[in-house]
Amino acid sequence: MHTLNLGILAHVDAGKTSLTERLLHTAGIIDEIGRVDDGNTQTDSLALERQRGITIKSAVVSFALGDVTVNLIDTPGHPDFIAEVERVLSVLDGAVLVVSAVEGVQAQTRVLMRTLQRLRIPTLVFVNKTDRAGARYEQVLRAVHDRLTPHAVAMGPAVTGLGTRAAHSVPYADDDPRLTRRLTDLLTEHDDALLGAYVEGGEELAPARLRAELAAQTGRALVHPVYFGSAVTGAGIDALSRGIRELLPAAGGDAEGPVSGTVFKVERGRAGEKLAWVRMFSGTVRTRDRLPFGQGPEAVSEGKVTGIRVFADGTDTGRASAGPGQIAKLQGLGGIRIGDAVGDTRAAATGHHFAPPTLESVVVPAPPASRGELHFALSQLAEQDPLINLRQDDIRKEVSVSLYGEVQKEVIQATLADECGIDVTFRGTTTICLEKPSGTGAAFEIIDKDDNPFLATVGLRVDPAPPGSGVTYRLEVELGSMPYSLMRAVEETVVDTLAQGLYGWRVTDCTVTMTHSGYWPRQSHSHAVFDKSMSSTAGDFRNLTPLVLMAALGQAGTTVYEPMHRFRLELPADTLGPLLPALAQLGAVPGAPAVDGARCVLEGVIPAARVHGLQQRLPGLTRGEGVLETAFDSHHPVTGTAPRRSRTDHNPLDRKEYLLHTVRRSGNGAD
Known part of the structure; x- marks a missing residue:
């Protein structure tokens, strides 16, 4: 048996939880198909999910599909829970992206597809709800080609009985000329050898070769087969199941190799114990193993595995071990966090696939x-x-x-x-805004000089850095000029202090360089114990660093950046004139409109804070016919007065107030 870790992703209400139920029923895991509206589905186990009829937390259920064991991960569709989707992406072998045949391609669908393509995750597209009134075939297929990927191929002809309970689509036979012609055109774009064989042979490529090449290119996320059907009636499910089994790549990994896995979910058990959901990539974890975990070689912890539960046959069951490809719940790793790697900690998940909360x-x-x-x-x-x-x-x-x-x-x-x-x-x-340095600034304070009350010398320079680079820390002093613990105290405090810039927002895209360092070594009075008032401690550096850093940042200046959303508006062409002044009032920057007869498409960017205002005004401006899609795009400099955020610290920008709260009462040093 091979294992496939499969994600089901979609815009909210596209029917992915219903598709999960149908797949489980087809595999014999459940006798009756649950309904989201009735709150009795397998993967929506939280009371709140059942009450609201939406998926909030990702859930795993396992079933057999021929000779493949599928660990199916149902993810939230609502954009408010995109972080839950993000955590799942790092553990997938393949995905099914669900699109509604009624609503078509939505903004969230496009965000998901772009991310799947960027991460090279093999993806099938399932157009659901063909049985619903208003379901469309040609328009949705065209939208998949135009707005999701040009490398999509329909695996069946038009749906008969579209919009009724009798809707169904018989998949193409492998040797159907309509399919082989489309596959030949699509697959030869990515394979010169296949193109050469087609040109030199002077005849159609064999269906078996096309099917094998389709599986290979789907597995490399180059092409995306499209299936039509209905999770409610079961139409198209057999064809989709065949696609999952034959076209998506199974998990690999050596059971005897070094242990490597990724934590994508953490929850608490009934007794309050922490349970880590781990996708295993290599090696075998056994009960009572001592297992390293963390994110990177400098942040490694270790714990003893006291329990293992592996997903199989529709539920999670207690096991003595978990091997490559499996998803397991590990108990006993008390300090473990989402994103941690287990075993080989160098494999920890890094970066974000989606925009952060705004x-x-x-x-x-x-x-x-x-x-x-x-x-x-x-x-x-x-x-x-x-x-x-x-x-x-x-x-x-x-x-x-x-x-x-x-x-x-x-x-x-x-x-x-x-x-x-x-x-x-x-x-x-x-x-939530961001701050970025406007220029370069530097500051330093010398131990036992002027009004520096701390037994520390710290000098820092702040320079702007390229967009998206985050915060980089560097040294222009020798690493051995101070004990490592003091060097580390400065670096950690720099990162913490940049959480609040001149306007109170997190500072990013900058390089902070340590230019001065100095300390008083550990010493004491004659025949006495260690005296803090004569010796530098990490506390001195943690207390002095915010003063120096904010002085340097004040000299550099900062610019506040606000989150911007990219919008796409479909509206009657004759309503464009009244709409444009309203967009200007909201701070939107539209592009050139694309007019097609009586309809118009307008794209641009708008401040995230103004999206709700646009949603409220749109019906009145477009006779209720405007359709708006928005998604996070980037951060742009704020025009006008920069917004401020209240500080949560003792404000190193106000030296008197800061020293009042940090200088130790009993001496000149710091704790």
Whole structure:
């Protein structure tokens, strides 16, 4: 048996959970097909998922498809939960992207497809809901070609009975000329040897060779077979199942090789124990093994595996071991986090496939006395979703979370109430901006000089860096000029301090260089124990670094950048005139309109904070006929007055206030 880790991805309401149910029923795992509306599906196990009829957390279910064991991962479709999809992508062997035959290609569908292509994940397209009124064939297939990928190939002719319960599409036979001609044109684009064989042979390529080459190119994410059907009626499911079994590549890996796996989900068991969902790529993990985990060689921990559960036959079952290709729940690794690698920690997931959250809101507990409980509960939620990015304000005794949208806010609120018994409300949602250095700035403070109260010498220079480069830290002093612990204290504090720039936003795309260093070595009075007042400690450097860094940043200056969304508008051509002034008022920058008869398509960018305003005004401006798609595009400099964010620290921009809170009362040093 081979193993295939398969992701089901889609825009919300395209029917991917229903497709999961149908595949499980076809494989004999379930006797009756659950309905999302009835709250009885296999993968939507959370009470909140059943109540709302949407997938919130990814779920795994396993079944056999011929000689292939499929670990099927159902992912959320709502864009507010794109972070859950992101964590799954690193563990997939292949994917099925579901498109609704009624709504067609949506903005989220395009975001998902672009990401699948960028990561080279083999992908089949399933056009669902052919039984629904309003279902379309030609228009949706054209949209798949035009808006998703030109390398798509329909695996069957037009659907008969479209829009009715009798809708079905008989797949092409392998030797059907309509299929072989399309495959020949498509596959020879990517294979010179195949093109040469076709040209030299002077005749059609053998269907068996075309089928083999289709599997090879699908496996390399070069082409994308398209199937039409209905998860509700079962139409087209047999053809899709054959495509999954024959066209998507199975997992590889050596069971006797070094252990290597990736954590894509963390949850708590009934007793509060941490369970890590791990996709195994190589080697075999056994109960009682001591297993290293972490992200990179400098951040490695180790734990003892006390329990293993492997997904098989529709559920997870206790096993003594887990091998390559399998998805297992590992117990006993207390400090493990999402994105960690197990075994070979150099294989840890890095970077983000989708845009980070662009919204944030303060969480307010009721009553206020439950703030401690709230922070603990939110910390546990952050284990499951690190991108909510808790921001603790110790000065105002507040905590805020990062968000993708309002639905995510409602889910956090309901989860805290149902699972933790904590009632919360949220303050108004605000947009998360970034700061980037406008120029170069430098500052330094010398130990025991001027009004430096800390036993440390620190000099730092801040330079702009290319877009998307993040923060880079460098040394212009010799590494041996100070103990490593003090060097490390400066570097870590630089990263922490850049979480709040001159306007309170996270600073990125910069290079910070250490230009000065100095310390007083460990010493004491004669015949006395170690005296902190005479010796530099890591605390001195942690307290001095924010003052120096913010002075350098103040000299460099920063520019605030706000998140921008790319929009696509379809509207009646005669409504374009009234719409353009409204877009200008909202700060949108439209491109040239594409007019086709009575319809018009307009694309451009708009500040993320103004998207909701456009959605509200669009019906009135377009007689209710405007269709808007938006997705995060990039960050652009803010025009006009730059927004500020309240600081959560003791403000190193105000030296007097900062020193008042950080200088040790009993001497000149720092703790």
